[in-house]
Amino acid sequence: MNITEFEQAVLAQKPVESEHYDPEYFTGDWRAEGNNYSLEKRREIEAKNPSLIKEVFQPRRVLDLGCGPGALMHLLWELGVDVEGVDFAESSRALATPEVRDRITVGDVGDPAIKPAGAYDLVVCREVLEHLTVFQVKRAVVNMVRLTSRFIYVTTRFHPSPASLLDFTTQFDVDPSHITLLNKDMLRLMFVLEGCRSRPDLEARMDWGHKGRVLVLEKIAGR
Numbered sequence: 684m685n686i687t688e689f690e691q692a693v694l695a696q697k698p699v700e701s702e703h704y705d706p707e708y709f710t711g712d713w714r715a716e717g718n719n720y721s722l723e724k725r726r727e728i729e730a731k732n733p734s735l736i737k738e739v740f741q742p743r744r745v746l747d748l749g750c751g752p753g754a755l756m757h758l759l760w761e762l763g764v765d766v767e768g769v770d771f772a773e774s775s776r777a778l779a780t781p782e783v784r785d786r787i788t789v790g791d792v793g794d795p796a797i798k799p800a801g802a803y804d805l806v807v808c809r810e811v812l813e814h815l816t817v818f819q820v821k822r823a824v825v826n827m828v829r830l831t832s833r834f835i836y837v838t839t840r841f842h843p844s845p846a847s848l849l850d851f852t853t854q855f856d857v858d859p860s861h862i863t864l865l866n867k868d869m870l871r872l873m874f875v876l877e878g879c880r881s882r883p884d885l886e887a888r889m890d891w892g893h894k895g896r897v898l899v900l901e902k903i904a905g906r
């Protein structure tokens with residue numbers, strides 16, 4: 684994709700509305716291998732992720748941006764981690780456990796007024812960016828860097844075989860709302876330009892499944 688093609692593709696994208704993420708989205712049978720958002724299924728899928736997050740980042744306050752029904756929040760809460768979440772889907776709060784429901788704020792990942800700047804030493808954003816337009820990804824990146832005082836931990840789906848930095852694609856066979864699979868270097872570049880450095884050491888620890896879908900960034904003080 685050259686810059687002209689990139690520009691046209693970005694301008695043609697339409698955001699996915701919050702209503703798309705209804706209870707059927709999170710709990711329906713359309714999900715491969717019963718991969719739904721019940722707490723018990725998520726406990727199985729997350730495996731050592733919650734304890735690894737605690738061990739690797741040793742966070743004091745965590746924000747889960749695009750938290751969905753809050754299963755990761757619940758699992759972190761069980762470990763004594765102070766965690767809050769943001770998601771624009773009302774169903775997220777409705778499906779969340781009573782233990783974390785009131786810790787979820789309904790709002791947009793790109794909203795600069797959603798929470799105070801630097802209020803969290805770890806911002807988590809997992810399996811969300813592929814659901815956003817490129818413009819929305821840019822705003823979410825800016826917001827994550829604003830919200831964190833130190834670490835950002837992202838997982839997302841990337842373009843499997845990009846021919847250029849600008850290439851991005853869709854993945855409708857897996858999820859009809861997977862509208863933006865970026866080149867991994869492009870997403871990293873967005874964070875670097877906002878004043879972050881890569882932490883390949885922490886990335887390797889968090890990517891224990893070797894799926895290549897993890898980014899860990901550290902905000903550079905004073906940038």
Ligand SMILES: C[S@@+](CC[C@H](N)C(=O)[O-])C[C@H]1O[C@@H](n2cnc3c(N)ncnc32)[C@H](O)[C@@H]1O
Nearest residue numbers: 704749750751770771772791792809810811814
């Ligand atoms: C695939 S789910 C991931 C949920 C959770 N982070 C996880 O890893 O299980 C994607 C989530 O992103 C949320 N989302 C998508 N676009 C958003 C936006 N612009 N602002 C806030 N949340 C958004 C959806 O409501 C949904 O809960």
